[in-house]
Amino acid sequence: MTTIRDVARLAEVSTATVSRVFAADTNVRPQTAERVRRAAIELGYVPNSLARGLRQQRSSAWALIIADIENPFLTQVTRGVEDVAQSAGYSLLLCNTDESPEKENGYLSIAEQARVSGVLITPTSADSRIDQLLARGLPVIAMDRPLRRALDVDTVLIDSxxxxxxxxxxxxxxxxxxxxxxxxxxxxxxxxxxxxxxxxxxxxxxxxxxxxxxxxxxxxxxxxxxxxxxxxxxxxxxxxxxxxxxxxxxxxxxxxxxxxxxxxxxxxxxxxxxxxxxxxxxxxxxxxQPAYELGQVAARLLLERLEQPERRARTVMLNAxxxxxxxxxxxxxxxxxxxxxxxxxxxxxxxxxxxxx
Structure with missing residues (x-):
């Protein structure tokens, strides 16, 4: 079975660098990241986060639930999420709530049924019903708007x-x-x-x-x-x-x-x-507003959560x-x-x- 060490050896980098590439760390030089990806493809390497999802019978997809797909701000957020997700080997299930709590609840149910690996959401309110997802161990990242503090989820905000x-x-x-x-x-x-x-x-x-x-x-x-x-x-x-x-x-x-x-x-x-x-x-x-960066940070938090499911929830505040x-x-x-x-x-x-x- 191909390991991260095999990829590091072929790409002539450290195993830490390979991990950073698959976590979409932008501090890795583009040429180095490309070399790592090519080595992974050549060896058929599957990142640990994806392998864990397969063992748990979860798909290699994330649900991205946004408030309004026509909003240019959220379009940029989506692009930021997608770029990081794709680099890490994940695809996106895009859901548009139109600021409707009812539509949001429906998409949360679909995300659970589809057995996605994680959910990123711009919630319609702080009381969005994600409790059942968390109870099943499904990681949730709140973007642009917080959920109620009792839920203790990773959050990325802009100081509006x-x-x-x-x-x-x-x-x-x-x-x-x-x-x-x-x-x-x-x-x-x-x-x-x-x-x-x-x-x-x-x-x-x-x-x-x-x-x-x-x-x-x-x-x-x-x-x-x-x-x-x-x-x-x-x-x-x-x-x-x-x-x-x-x-x-x-x-x-x-x-x-x-x-x-x-x-x-x-x-x-x-x-x-x-x-x-x-x-x-x-x-x-x-x-x-740094919409693209917000999406990137949210996606990286989800990757971290998949690798370290027991770590404490974090909040990132970006400025405009x-x-x-x-x-x-x-x-x-x-x-x-x-x-x-x-x-x-x-x-x-x-x-x-x-x-x-």
Whole structure:
């Protein structure tokens, strides 16, 4: 039977390097990783994680359960997961819940019946019903949104609260006082976190929070439209924080219908730097979230969990970046400055260490 030592010998590397390659460790040089993979194929080597799955009568597939397949952010998360999974010899069963707890429950049942080796999920709520999977020893990784702490599962998050707070602080610094927030369903962790950051920035600046300017809606184009239609009557609103790029499309459509020019009459900062945002004139400001990296980290956590099923659960927090902002107007009634220097607000940091909860 071919062993990891055989692969290491043929590839002329250490056994530790072989393990790192099959764990999709990006610190391994690409040329070395390719040599290891070729050696494994030539020798017919099966990584330990796959062999363990066969012994337990589990497939070499993972279930990836995401909230909305049309969301560009989750598309990038999926790609990050897939790249790591494929490098480690796993395939993906992709499931789309449309933010529906009922659909999510159905896919969780399918994942159990299909005997997948693990589940990665953007849960519809903290109370998603994964208890039965955990009871059967099936590893679960929560992505972008946490599950209730009692479940004690590995989790990868992005600091939405800090990013939202910094974005609103930037708008306040430009002179905006009447700032609206368009966000997702209140039960969704990321939607609520962005509102908390929004509130904190206003309160720290001594600006009273007007609850009428906070609008919860579906995390999609229609949700953005619905929320903005409730805002356009308030001509004192000079800036809007939007929770994702899909909602931003709906926001922009309604503003255009009412003859309100983004980047001229009103400032927009939206989460997620979708490709189309740079095509607008003037462009809107966007908060970059490391979606691809989130998927990669989640997949690596699952590989770790498969190798070390008894280790303590870990949580990874990634940060977002608000890149150079386009030239934006000051609020109506404020004198225009003679020049407008783009502001760079950096919320990024090196990939954080994985810490035990």
């Amino acid at each position: 609260r800090r990013a939202a707070r910094a974005a609103v602080e930037l708008m306040i610094g430009r002179g905006h006082q009447r700032i609206a927030c368009v966000t997702g369903p209140q039960r969704v962790f990321t939607a609520s976190e962005r509102v908390l950051g929004y509130r904190e920035a206003l309160e720290d600046a001594g600006i009273a929070v007007d609850e009428a300017l906070i609008h919860y809606a579906d995390f999609n184009q229609q949700g953005g439209q619905q929320a903005t239609r409730q805002l356009v009557g308030d001509r004192q609103v000079t800036a809007i924080l939007v929770a994702n790029s899909m909602m931003a499309v709906g926001v922009l459509q309604v503003l255009r219908e009412h003859g309100i020019a983004p980047g001229h009459d009103i400032e927009i900062i939206a989460f997620d730097d979708a490709p189309w945002t740079g095509l607008l004139t003037p462009a809107i400001s966007v908060i970059h 970046t608000l890149p150079t902002t386009p030239e934006l107007p000051t609020p109506r009634g404020t004198p225009e400055p003679s020049t407008n220097t783009p502001t760079i607000l950096d919320l990024s940091m090196d990939l954080p260490d994985i810490s035990s909860r």
